[in-house]
Amino acid sequence: MAVSTVLLNKENCYHEVFYPCDNVCGILGEKPQRELEVNYSLDEFQIRGLLVADKHESMLITAHTSAGKTIVADYIIAMCLDNGKKCFYTTPIKALSNQKFEEFKNKYDSVGMMTGDTTVNPNAKFLVLTTEILKEMVLSGTSSLKNTGYVIIDEDHFIGNKERGRVWEETIIGLGKKN
Known part of the structure; x- marks a missing residue:
């Protein structure tokens, strides 16, 4: 079963993360496995994306331009190269x-x-x-x-x-x- 989570950030900007529920539904409240060097707080959709990546699952992230999707991509790239x-x-x-x-x-x-x-x-x-x-x-x-x-x-x-x-x-x- 796939889960779609619609999220609104502080500015009421729409974000959505789609991911399979089988291995990922229990991730809320967990922290990403890799440390990130960012000087800001991550949005909920970014955290979910990182956690889904940690589980080596597929995902689809939909967010507006400059929402911060690249942080998830960078996390995945570094994870792949390190492994x-x-x-x-x-x-x-x-x-x-x-x-x-x-x-x-x-x-x-x-x-x-x-x-x-x-x-x-x-x-x-x-x-x-x-x-x-x-x-x-x-x-x-x-x-x-x-x-x-x-x-x-x-x-x-x-x-x-x-x-x-x-x-x-x-x-x-x-x-x-x-x-």
Whole structure:
């Protein structure tokens, strides 16, 4: 069974976290396993996201721009790298992949990028790539996906989009079949 938790923060901003209930429903009141170096209090949706990641479960976080979704992504990336697992971070466009690659290569040692135009360090433990590239990897059954800890899909609002949503949907379905 999946649980959807709708949360409003102090500014009445809407956030939602979807996660499977089987292993995660008892997490409320727990603390994340990893220490975070932030100079602010985390919102409830961020805490839930971190706790779901600690349980190695899938989740979908929906929150407005600048709500703090990246803290959950950073937590997951660090967790994967510390555990010797691969992590993939997808974006809908090459420009955003380039931007995220520049941002992440200043934070992490083993970062690569794959877009339709550019490939940098494709054997890195952490890859930033367009969703279309990941879809092709999933459909081709490449061994590059072995030992994957997490796939982070940025801009997931494309799911259900008549023009491009199919890429996200096929990727997610294909990833589910691999695990």
